[in-house]
Amino acid sequence: xxxxxxxxxxxxSLSRRSFLKGAGGAAASGVFVGELxxxxxxxxxxxxxxxxxxxxxxxxxxxxxxxxxxAVTVEPRTTLLSAMRDRIGHTAAKSVCxxxxxxxxxxxxxxxxxxxxxxxxxxxxxxxVRTAGGLAEGGELSPVQAAMVDRDGMxxxxxxxxxxxxxxxxxxxxxxxxxxxxxxACSGNLCRCGTYPHVFxxxxxxxxKMVASSNSGSGSAGGGR
Amino acid sequence: xxxxxIHRPKTxxxxxxxxxxxRGPAEIDEARPMAGGQDLLTEMKSYLVQPESVVDLGAVAExxxxxxxxxxxxxxxTTLARIASDTEIGARWTALAEAAASVASPQIRTQxxxxxxxxxxxxxxxxxxxxAVCIKKGGSECFAESGLSKYNAILxxxxxxxxxxxxxxxxxxxxxxxxxxxxxxxxxxxxxxxFFTLPSEGSVMRENVLxxxxxxxxxxxxxxxxxxxxxxxxxxxxxxxxxxLCAVALSAKLEGGKIEDARLVLGAVAPIPWxxxxxxxxxxxxxxxxxxxxxxxxxxxxxxxxxADNAFKVPLAQGLIQKAFKSLTDGGAK
Numbered sequence: 001x002x003x004x005x006x007x008x009x010x011x012x013s014l015s016r017r018s019f020l021k022g023a024g025g026a027a028a029s030g031v032f033v034g035e036l037x038x039x040x041x042x043x044x045x046x047x048x049x050x051x052x053x054x055x056x057x058x059x060x061x062x063x064x065x066x067x068x069x070x071a072v073t074v075e076p077r078t079t080l081l082s083a084m085r086d087r088i089g090h091t092a093a094k095s096v097c098x099x100x101x102x103x104x105x106x107x108x109x110x111x112x113x114x115x116x117x118x119x120x121x122x123x124x125x126x127x128x129v130r131t132a133g134g135l136a137e138g139g140e141l142s143p144v145q146a147a148m149v150d151r152d153g154m155x156x157x158x159x160x161x162x163x164x165x166x167x168x169x170x171x172x173x174x175x176x177x178x179x180x181x182x183x184x185a186c187s188g189n190l191c192r193c194g195t196y197p198h199v200f201x202x203x204x205x206x207x208x209k210m211v212a213s214s215n216s217g218s219g220s221a222g223g224g225r
Numbered sequence: 226x227x228x229x230x231i232h233r234p235k236t237x238x239x240x241x242x243x244x245x246x247x248r249g250p251a252e253i254d255e256a257r258p259m260a261g262g263q264d265l266l267t268e269m270k271s272y273l274v275q276p277e278s279v280v281d282l283g284a285v286a287e288x289x290x291x292x293x294x295x296x297x298x299x300x301x302x303t304t305l306a307r308i309a310s311d312t313e314i315g316a317r318w319t320a321l322a323e324a325a326a327s328v329a330s331p332q333i334r335t336q337x338x339x340x341x342x343x344x345x346x347x348x349x350x351x352x353x354x355x356x357a358v359c360i361k362k363g364g365s366e367c368f369a370e371s372g373l374s375k376y377n378a379i380l381x382x383x384x385x386x387x388x389x390x391x392x393x394x395x396x397x398x399x400x401x402x403x404x405x406x407x408x409x410x411x412x413x414x415x416x417x418x419x420f421f422t423l424p425s426e427g428s429v430m431r432e433n434v435l436x437x438x439x440x441x442x443x444x445x446x447x448x449x450x451x452x453x454x455x456x457x458x459x460x461x462x463x464x465x466x467x468x469x470l471c472a473v474a475l476s477a478k479l480e481g482g483k484i485e486d487a488r489l490v491l492g493a494v495a496p497i498p499w500x501x502x503x504x505x506x507x508x509x510x511x512x513x514x515x516x517x518x519x520x521x522x523x524x525x526x527x528x529x530x531x532x533a534d535n536a537f538k539v540p541l542a543q544g545l546i547q548k549a550f551k552s553l554t555d556g557g558a559k
Contacts, residue, residue: 055231076231076279079266099267100333101466112306112335118266119336122231123283166331187465188330 055122063124065090066134074121080114080129081105083121092133092161103189106162107131113169113188132161135168143206143213144168151202155193163189167203175210177203226269230278232256237287237407237440243280244438248430256280258440260288260302261336263329264345272355273346273362282440288340290443297321297446301340305393309334318446320455320474324396327459330466340441343394343404343420344433347387347496348468349377360385361430374532376470379539381495385424386532388493389432390468394421395492396457398500399474402446406439417444421497432496452478452485458549459492460541469493471541475549477508484513489525489546494538501525504546513554515547522546 052059055076062071065088072087081098084090084107093116094104100118107116108130116129135142141149144167154160163186170177170185177185182203191199234240245255257276259265260283268274282288282302290300293313308314309326328334328342351357351368358364369377369386377386389395394417402417420433427434435441449455455476461467472492478485487508491499504521511517522543529539 053233055233075228077226077228077269098270100263100329103330103332106332109335113332114335115332118263118333120231120262120266123262123281169331183465185331188332 059122061121061125063126064128066130067128072121076120076122078121079117080107080109080119080121080124081116083124084116084129084131090131090133092131094158094161096158101190102159103162103166104159106165106189108165108169111169111172113166113185115188130165130168132164135164142168143209144171144203147202147206147209148199151198151205153195153198153202155195159189159191159193159195163191163199167199167206171203171207171210175207175214177207179204182207226266227272227275229269229276232278232280233284234280234282235284235286237285237442240280240282240285241407241438241440243278244440246438248437258282260338260341261304262341263333263337264341268346271353273353282340288440288442293317295448297444297448299339299444299446301338301441301443303339305334305337305339305342306331308339308393317449318400318455320396320399320457320476321393321446323457324392324459324472324474327457327469328392333466339393339444342391343397343417343444344435344441345390347432348390349387352387361387361424363430370532373534375534376468376493377532377535378495379526379529379531379535380491380499381423381425381497382530382532383425385429385496387424387432387496389421389495389497390493391498392457392459392469392472392492395472395490395498396455396474397444397446398498399457399476399488399490400446400449400455401488402444404444405442406435407442408436408439412442414445418498418500424496449476450478452480454479454553456549456552458545458552460545471538471545473542473545473549474498475546475553477550477553479513479553482513484508484511484517489521491525491542494529494542501546503527513550515551518547518550519543521550 058073059076060071060073070088072083074083081093081095084093085095093107096102096104098117100115105116106113110127135145144164148164166185166189170182179200182200232243234243243256254274254276256278257265257274258280288300288302290298291303292298297318305325305328309322315322349369351359352361357368360367367385378388398418403414404417404420405412405414422433453476457474459469459472461469469492471494474490477487487505489501489504491501504525507524508521525546526539526542
């Protein structure tokens with residue numbers, strides 16, 4: 001049986017190339033350092049969908065994507081992943097299995113890790129969405145990103161944005177997470193290249209760094225584990 | 226996914242009013258309820274169901290009950306992440322907390338709900354295949370019965386040989402939980418054990434008594450009696466994200482080296498959480514020794530009728546039963 005997918009959401013402004021170009025030269029960090037690509041308009045959230053009883057046809061959803069308020073028109077069936085990639089042109093979260101198995105699409109929804117392929121875009125309305133594209137600040141990689149580079153935590157790199165978000169969620173809750181906790185946090189992310197040991201090391205490094213930097217303000221030395 | 230509308234009711238009454246009075250064939254289904262969507266969206270993406278509309282339960286406050294008191298009351302919308310991280314549930318209803326923590330991955334547990342977990346559809350690869358019209362999808366045959374049956378039932382099978390995929394169901398039946406659902410005439414509460422139906426008893430296309438226009442509202446788990454402890458052991462093909470090959474939920478009162486009483490439920494071996502009653506009866510009053518645990522395992526598997534590829538589940542279940550007793554005896558679990 002051949003399935004007619006013609007009714008599936010149409011990419012409106014697929015701008016992966018312009019996104020990558022915009023992300024600039026940092027080779028190893030190309031998948032991390034992003035800025036919002038074109039295709040969606042930054043706005044102040046004016047309303048939430050919550051008052052609407054039935055959503056049908058074109059639906060305007062407003063959410064924060066890496067701190068920036070975005071309004072985007074979607075269908076009820078559009079996933080958050082599709083809204084980001086195909087409508088907004090923000091391709092940090094990867095589309096791989098589309099079945100909630102691989103973790104490449106992992107984003108943080110109000111600080112909790114979710115599969116954006118199994119999250120309807122309308123469910124993100126009025127909420128905070130964070131992707132690996134928004135972790136760097138002022139061109140500086142986040143501790144997790146930097147540790148992934150230092151520890152050689154990727155080969156092909158396709159799973160990396162998802163793993164980075166899973167590790168980030170884990171360490172934001174507990175920067176002193178041990179390896180067992182890190183493994184548990186990464187258990188919903190597949191890496192076909194098998195870089196797991198490096199990813200775990202990177203996560204532990206990043207946790208130490210986060211503890212150290214939060215301690216440095218109060219003058220205590222390091223965040224020893 | 227086929228296109229659909231989303232209804233966003235605020236009450237159970239509004240929600241059930243939007244549901245069809247009976248189920249149509251999957252491809253012309255009118256409306257499906259959705260909580261976390263972690264199972265339903267995969268079914269819709271695989272074109273197993275193609276509802277005209279989805280009834281999003283997210284705004285139904287009545288389904289959000291969460292009370293950890295004398296008993297445990299959990300509304301259908303309670304997320305698995307919340308159950309898994311609640312230390313009081315972990316201390317008092319250990320099997321449930323362990324089961325919830327064992328489900329899928331952190332990403333799934335963030336959104337997946339207890340109600341959805343209990344009502345999720347089977348994982349049988351024939352059932353999940355878009356083009357396989359098996360007996361659970363209105364066809365005439367269970368392809369696992371004569372086909373590849375590694376993950377299928379060894380107990381209670383026929384005419385369908387699916388296994389129930391829910392970890393929480395196994396633990397909650399062990400903990401003697403009750404389920405409340407909406408019905409046309411109001412609410413109905415019954416033991417969770419009676420909620421699940423064998424394919425030979427209820428509709429072969431369903432796994433529970435829930436009708437198309439009914440909703441699972443909440444679960445209530447009584448406090449374990451004084452001296453009882455529980456545990457949930459899940460065996461998977463890999464340590465991370467997976468469904469069980471076999472699971473065991475055990476609650477027991479162990480005193481002075483003796484098993485006063487025990488409740489033993491097996492997961493992933495039957496189309497429903499499988500209560501090992503013969504083993505329970507044998508265990509009551511016995512000394513808690515490896516020989517007794519072994520005998521309990523034998524009794525639990527006495528009626529097993531493996532298919533071509535799943536005889537491995539028999540010794541696996543027996544081993545897990547022994548391990549569960551050892552775990553309770555060693556005090557690892559509460």
